[in-house]
Amino acid sequence: GAVVSQHPSRVICKSGTSVKIECRSLDFQATTMFWYRQFPKKSLMLMATSNEGSKATYEQGVEKDKFLINHASLTLSTLTVTSAHPEDSSFYICSAPGTGYFEQYFGPGTRLTVT
Amino acid sequence: AQSVTQPDIHITVSEGASLELRCNYSYGATPYLFWYVQSPGQGLQLLLKYFSGDTLVQGIKGFEAEFKRSQSSFNLRKPSVHWSDAAEYFCAVGERDQGAQKLVFGQGTRLTINP
Numbered sequence: 001g002a003v004v005s006q007h008p009s010r011v012i013c014k015s016g017t018s019v020k021i022e023c024r025s026l027d028f029q030a031t032t033m034f035w036y037r038q039f040p041k042k043s044l045m046l047m048a049t050s051n052e053g054s055k056a057t058y059e060q061g062v063e064k065d066k067f068l069i070n071h072a073s074l075t076l077s078t079l080t081v082t083s084a085h086p087e088d089s090s091f092y093i094c095s096a097p098g099t100g101y102f103e104q105y106f107g108p109g110t111r112l113t114v115t
Numbered sequence: 116a117q118s119v120t121q122p123d124i125h126i127t128v129s130e131g132a133s134l135e136l137r138c139n140y141s142y143g144a145t146p147y148l149f150w151y152v153q154s155p156g157q158g159l160q161l162l163l164k165y166f167s168g169d170t171l172v173q174g175i176k177g178f179e180a181e182f183k184r185s186q187s188s189f190n191l192r193k194p195s196v197h198w199s200d201a202a203e204y205f206c207a208v209g210e211r212d213q214g215a216q217k218l219v220f221g222q223g224t225r226l227t228i229n230p
Contacts, residue, residue: 106158
């Protein structure tokens with residue numbers, strides 16, 4: 001089946017620094033990818049949809065300048081958390097759509113801790 | 116906007132016992148419904164989905180779910196749970212938004228298995 005990877009799986013950074021999370025589709029191409037944020041004991045909240053060759057589409061309430069999304073190629077999307085603060089600590093998950101209705105393949109997630 | 120409610124945050128059952136996880140959705144037409152399982156270190160895995168037709172759908176790992184329009188529900192069931200079923204379970208509904216096929220997730224239910 002289709003595989004989506006994320007790197008790193010865990011990252012700890014200091015407040016005020018930026019951190020980049022990569023999402024790769026390993027055996028298929030994806031013109032769009034989804035980025036989710038999951039708070040402890042909470043649902044997955046869609047943050048944005050990255051689009052290869054064009055700007056990402058952000059969900060209402062998500063700070064575009066805080067969460068920079070780039071879809072550099074048909075197999076790579078990146079999420080950069082800029083000037084991170086402790087409240088940005090969370091579990092970030094990406095997914096890539098498959099060919100079926102609403103089909104998505106999910107990455108294993110990245111645990112971000114901002115100290 | 117569509118929404119999904121999973122009333123039970125945490126459920127504990129004994130190994131070998133039956134399981135039912137509840138899911139209620141809010142949508143006017145026939146929804147596209149999904150159940151996913153999230154295990155530590157792994158991406159969300161699709162258990163089953165309902166689009167139309169037979170209201171009782173079979174999934175992987177011995178799970179099934181029943182779509183009940185009158186109750187706006189899509190409950191997940193398993194006749195006999197195994198210790199390996201301990202995980203977080205998410206119900207989701209598909210939503211079309213500006214051409215993109217997005218998923219709206221419920222809050223999740225954490226399943227604990229007693230030996």
